[in-house]
């Protein structure tokens with residue numbers, strides 16, 4: 087009898103110690119799908135395979151009512167917010183670019199002229215997270231593990247890799263497809279002295295060049311019943327094509343359409359991202375020991391295809407069906423290399439997108455395009471009439487008017503009065519619904535309406551402009567580039583509602599329609615790992631997700 091009791095005790099001891107040792111996942115994988123509307127999960131659901139999106143839903147937790155909680159919904163701010171658990175007010179990334187009031191020029195959210203490019207000679211390599219003011223959950227994991235837990239960030243877009251990986255990352259890698267980019271995975275001296283050998287090997291392997299292929303739909307084109315017809319007037323036409331229809335022949339079109347841009351702007355950019363990610367998992371030995379590593383992967387090509395063809399296109403549907411297979415390939419590799427049940431994944435997006443305005447117009451839904459350059463000229467002409475000084479408005483970037491404070495001081499004008507004049511003028515435009523003087527945004531009480539609360543969280547006192555305006559629903563910037571396809575920036579549901587899926591170690595199976603915010607993701611991952619929350623996080627850990 088006594089023998090059995092000892093045996094039982096021994097079993098309990100063994101099981102509790104082994105549980106304690108294996109508590110944390112060996113690897114956390116944060117996946118961002120650039121410009122993924124929530125309804126891409128549901129609209130294409132029947133066409134997805136079992137190993138990608140559906141595996142996350144069937145094994146993990148689906149937050150069906152997950153939103154951005156600030157304006158503007160753009161890539162740089164989106165990635166920063168997912169991984170820091172806070173908003174532009176605190177992390178400082180108020181746009182992909184903004185007007186710098188001291189440098190008197192636009193700056194890019196990841197530009198850093200103090201670092202050297204690696205793998206390229208171009209400015210595309212002079213990038214770092216220097217403009218991001220706060221920590222990510224991966225930064226906190228690095229500090230918690232005495233820098234033993236690794237962090238690697240990967241994306242075709244620099245901002246998709248850099249903000250996700252954070253300040254203390256071992257590496258962020260992005261792709262040089264811009265200008266005369268050579269199709270290399272690159273980085274900067276912010277992270278390391280030179281590219282590791284495995285990256286150089288990948289760059290000389292010809293894998294990227296191999297993606298100048300012909301893009302045909304994955305399945306019979308007549309089976310894409312969830313989308314519009316292939317030929318329509320809502321999609322951008324590539325140079326060298328007469329109509330925006332399949333097949334899109336990348337090899338033939340590449341010279342006219344910016345070389346490697348063609349690959350980034352097709353679903354093949356996502357395949358290339360998986361190829362590189364699988365190499366990174368192997369070469370960097372991610373998830374090999376019991377100290378949690380963090381891998382971030384942002385799939386950028388979904389955004390580029392979305393911009394070009396719009397949400398209702400067969401091109402977008404096909405890009406998602408292909409991405410589903412890329413996810414399956416990634417999860418299979420993680421099962422193999424890290425072990426089933428030994429890693430934790432979340433998947434979300436950096437913003438959604440509206441339907442193409444002309445498509446909505448054809449279906450009687452209010453929409454429009456707004457010529458921002460003409461508006462700035464008009465505004466300056468109007469201010470000249472009143473003040474007899476030219477160009478008092480310097481910029482209208484991110485739907486914010488930056489006034490020339492130097493000129494205003496020189497002429498002793500009343501800045502506050504001028505902001506009121508600008509506000510009245512802006513409000514007179516038919517497609518503008520609201521105007522805010524930004525110094526007031528910072529004074530909004532917590533209880534203000536949803537738009538005001540979103541502006542409060544999106545406003546950075548030091549970096550934001552003087553007056554901010556909001557378009558009507560389904561309205562965005564007019565440009566020759568934007569007359570077809572789509573764009574995103576707003577606080578409306580089509581831009582804010584994005585998927586949030588969790589699966590793997592420590593995650594419950596389930597779903598919720600309770601509203602969750604993008605700022606909840608980072609504290610949830612911190613809670614799962616038992617580490618400090620990112621230092622400026624304002625979100626809540628989603629306890630119903632954690633097992």
Ligand code: ZN
Nearest residue numbers: 120121161436
């Ligand atoms: Zn984006």
Ligand code: ZN
Nearest residue numbers: 121161389393
């Ligand atoms: Zn975009």
